[in-house]
Amino acid sequence: MFKISEFSELTNISPRMLRHYDKLNLLKPKITKKDNGYRYYTPEQINQANRILSLKNVGIPLKEIAMLLDNPVEQTNYLTTHRKKLETELAEKKLQLAYLDWLEEKKTTSTIAAVNHPVETKNMNDMFVLTYREKVASYYQEEQLWQKLFAGIRTEDLPALSRSMAIFHNDSSEIIDIEVMITIPEKLKTIYPTAKFFSPGLIASVVTSGAYSTMPKVHEDMREWLRLNGYVPAGDIFTIYHSSPATKEREELYITEVCYPIK
Incomplete structure (x- = not known):
């Protein structure tokens, strides 16, 4: 069993976030002592913490992660949809960067050329x-x-x-x-x-x-x-x-x- 501080070091999740995960029923300590409030985690929960971080790192909201962890089929479908969303956002950002390059190039040529017309x-x-x-x-x-x-x-x-x-x-x-x-x-x-x-x-x-x-x-x-x-x-x-x-x-x-x- 690991105290919250020890579990935090092992998973790179701050104690504050571990308490937040507990409130969301996302990653609850195996044991919480009523007399002093100490939280204890098991070695098996390290893998659970890693799965949570993996989903969080690709932009999935915490409130949805709990549902995905309990449903592998739903998780697969969700990840496919999420990938399409990220690809669309990436394409839009690339277009914005290309347009920004164009505006910056025009600005360096002349004041008149820098006037663009929004479409x-x-x-x-x-x-x-x-x-x-x-x-x-x-x-x-x-x-x-x-x-x-x-x-x-x-x-x-x-x-x-x-x-x-x-x-x-x-x-x-x-x-x-x-x-x-x-x-x-x-x-x-x-x-x-x-x-x-x-x-x-x-x-x-x-x-x-x-x-x-x-x-x-x-x-x-x-x-x-x-x-x-x-x-x-x-x-x-x-x-x-x-x-x-x-x-x-x-x-x-x-x-x-x-x-x-x-x-």
């Missing part, structure tokens, strides 16, 4: 939209597309319009293929038979404010984020105009959400 992933619901699509020679001509879209909308329906967006369709030529769209209530479907559903699905997005001259930097950050996180584009890039030249005179008040469909 959010989300599922976007289907939207009922009116659209106008045309190939243009310059992004500055997008405004003309909006004028043509609104030219076909009745004045009485303007208050019912909602989100303004533009899709930039992939094209190998130098011509820019832009589709502007605005959401409308489905009840207007009979008035606008060319209206359709837009289904973005899973996207990565960045919300940024200010002049559109910052867009190349936003796209650069987005592409790097996709690379670091193992995503690939799954559709045409589109933007959501939360505020734009149509609603704000000063460009510093523009709020634009850049969206990448991903998988």
Whole structure:
């Protein structure tokens, strides 16, 4: 039999923790004398202490260890699940370190390059939209597309319009293929038979404010984020105009959400 101090030396578990294990019914002394409270452990309990430490060292909570020690089958299943959890956490930490390396590298290059754009992933619901699509020679001509879209909308329906967006369709030529769209209530479907559903699905997005001259930097950050996180584009890039030249005179008040469909 070993006193608590002797058992502590043999197992490298402090007397304080041994008392805590006793309270949790995890590792109770074989004998506890009522007159003086002395605790005594047996040699066989050294192996039990080692099993507890082994499970504790891989991050299993003490309250769950007691259940696992009494159920070998449950312990096997639990360890398999716990391994998957640790592997997932490790992969996430590696991604965070890679992103941190990228941020630190950018910070050493220049103050401007150090400004990064945080990316959010989300599922976007289907939207009922009116659209106008045309190939243009310059992004500055997008405004003309909006004028043509609104030219076909009745004045009485303007208050019912909602989100303004533009899709930039992939094209190998130098011509820019832009589709502007605005959401409308489905009840207007009979008035606008060319209206359709837009289904973005899973996207990565960045919300940024200010002049559109910052867009190349936003796209650069987005592409790097996709690379670091193992995503690939799954559709045409589109933007959501939360505020734009149509609603704000000063460009510093523009709020634009850049969206990448991903998988």
